[in-house]
Amino acid sequence: MKIRSLAIASLFVLSAASAFAATITENFSTNPLQHGWQIFGDTNLFQWDSANQNLAVTWDSSQTNSYFYHPLGTTFTKADSFCVLFDLNLTDVNAKNYFQLAVGLCNFADATSTNFSRANGNSPNLFEFDYFPDGPLSYGPSIDATLIDTNSNFYFAFDASRPLANGMIYRVVLTHQAGASSISGQVFTNGQIFTSLPSIAAYGANDFRLDTLSINNYTTTDDIYGDSLLAHGTVDNLAFASPLPIDLVKTIAAGTIQFSSDTNWLYTLEQSADLNTWSVAAPALLGNGTNLILQATNLPADKSFYRVRADLP
Incomplete structure (x- = not known):
């Protein structure tokens, strides 16, 4: 079976929805x-x-x-x-x-x-x-x-x-x-x-x-x-x-991200120490059409950057 991974989305803070879907x-x-x-x-x-x-x-x-x-x-x-x-x-x-x-x-x-x-x-x-x-x-x-x-x-x-x-x-x-x-x-x-x-x-x-x-x-x-x-x-x-698959992003705790999601998309939280190399920080979740929360399973001892990846399953 061919994997249908359709987006390594560099999308983190995205703006308002389109008038059309x-x-x-x-x-x-x-x-x-x-x-x-x-x-x-x-x-x-x-x-x-x-x-x-x-x-x-x-x-x-x-x-x-x-x-x-x-x-x-x-x-x-x-x-x-x-x-x-x-x-x-x-x-x-x-x-x-x-x-x-x-x-x-x-x-x-x-x-x-x-x-x-x-x-x-x-x-x-x-x-x-x-x-x-x-x-x-x-x-x-x-x-x-x-x-x-x-x-x-x-x-x-x-x-x-x-x-x-x-x-x-x-x-x-x-x-x-x-x-x-x-x-x-x-x-x-x-x-x-x-x-x-x-x-x-x-x-x-x-x-x-x-x-x-x-x-x-x-x-x-x-x-x-x-x-x-x-x-x-x-x-x-x-x-x-x-519209874009991620909106209204905010950090609610260390390593925990909340955002408005879309039901057509699969979301993965990724983390990086240097903004160059990224790794999966939490299991992927399907969008629910409203607020979705992704939480890193292992917080690093030092600082870390986070981004949300959106894929079309």
Whole structure:
């Protein structure tokens, strides 16, 4: 049986609930095209791997804008809280200049418009993870969480200090707090933080309209800068959730955390002495739709930091 662990959630203090409630989870144990997923554009770029139970993806910028996607069923805006989570495992990446592979949320009408151009900056209403591999004439690798509003204004958090290694499974968590004109992201390996995307670039992003969860192949056939990308890899354990699964967090005693929970999620208390290496501090509990209390079973003699991990069972 395939384990459906869908979130190493770096979520600790999260804001108010969304006006809508939605959860989409996909672990690729069965053919996703049979339960709501669709392909726009080049169908050869997205192949379900029934043996490994994941989605094999080719990001090839010489092809048209293409999407493996699932409608969210409603439109999410700046007023809503939500998160996107997935596993990414790259096999190979080849880039010229500066171009990205992407997974996240889009406005489907905008993303499929003939005027939409990620290469040239006409790409409104996106909330996505972007990876810009290193390559000839590039600026070096960059791992980004990108928000683009309805007027194509940008906000992104990024880490340009390191690449993603081929053959490594990375857990990506993207979060939007209700009312914010920003995005936050964290990337994990083996349950430990790889990067929290510490650098910020803000260029006037404001409200947005998002209605689709998607894996995105962007074209550079219209690129005026000569950029290109060819990459292969897999995406697995892909999820969208709104509202955010943790709210109203407070410490009620040493090693004891209380928060507002969601019935769709499984919660685990983790502890760390240095905010880098984390371990399980208490058995996991299912959310109850109201206040949930997690208590560390063994309090350390010295100080300890705590976080709540949320998983979709």
